Amino acid sequence: MNGVNQAWVSYGYDWGNNQYQYRKSKFIQILNGIHANGGNSIRIWLHVEGQTSPKFDSQGYVTGLDNDGTLINELKEYLNIFVFITLWNGAAKGSTHYRLQGLLTDTRKLQSYINHALIPLVTALKYQPALGGYDIINEPEGEIIPDQNGNHCTDTHFLHNSGAGWAGKMYSAHDIQRFINWQAEAIRHNDGTTLVTVGSWNPKSNTDQHGGKNLYTDSCLRNAGGKHDNAASYYGLNKPLIIAEFNQVRGGGWTIDGMFLHAYNHGYAGAWSWHANADGSNTDSFTTQEKGMHALKGKTDTSRGGLVNFHI
Secondary structure: OEEEEOOOOOOOOOOOOHHHHHHHHHHEEEEEEEOOOOEEEEEEEEEOOOOOOOOEOOOOEEEEEOOOOHHHHEEEEEEOOOOEEEEEEEOOOOHHHHHHHHHOHHHHHHHHHHHHHHHHHHHOOOOOOOOOEEEEEEEEHEOOOOOOOOOOOOOHHHHHHOOOOOOOOOOOHHHHHHHHHHHHHHHHOOOOEEEEEEEEEHHHHHHOOOOOOOOHHHHHHHHHHHHOOOHHHHOOOOOOOEOOOOOOOOOOOOOOHHHHHHHHHOOOEEEEOOOOOOOOOOOOOOOHHHHHHOOOOOOOOOHHHOOOOOOO
């Protein structure tokens, strides 16, 4: 990746509600500058602290992406080089931070965001070739509580006098890890190939080396949020493993193509959806299953087991 942080043109007021048209010239100017100098990627901030997106009701639940319904089309228009979308910002506490706070501390509100904003966003952008990935939150350590007891994943005494919590000591490591885990799982379930990350503030909190501790390991995120995205290696079998029966209708929110892509991208030897006759209420139509198979058509990544020579 060779590029820059755009971050914002107008902090929290760039996307949705027809706002992009007033920022477009600056965004395009930066894209052109990146292209002219051999760059290929950029990082932008989307919701920030919930200033204008997503759409919240009076109780702090999310009901949509934005009031005017323009956000997705604005992003589609903008996606011209690899764009990494940072959803939230934890490095500051502004006047609308209470909206983000609700998502960090109330799982019902977080789920409302996932259902009504994140999944529609991910689904709409999943086939955009210039989508680089999603960064769940920028510098969540700005609002973490240091010096807090906990288990290996949640003890934050190592952050004593580190500067962490500069924007307000508001959230435990567990709060932040769950927030990341739930969104990352929703993204991967609905777009199995998209990259997902977190914008950590300092190596102190994203590596176990040099006196630091990685708060964002897969195991720590899963322990906090309870959401799992298992690879074939999780089962400890020294032999090929096929996911032999599955479907979208009872897939816990997974799309059928997301399921096939998950199998492909996570070391499984194959995927067989249930079932071609489609003669029951718990069975996908064959048309749906064809969509799943088609998601793997032509893939030849030998490192993922995608190209196998059969001699018949």
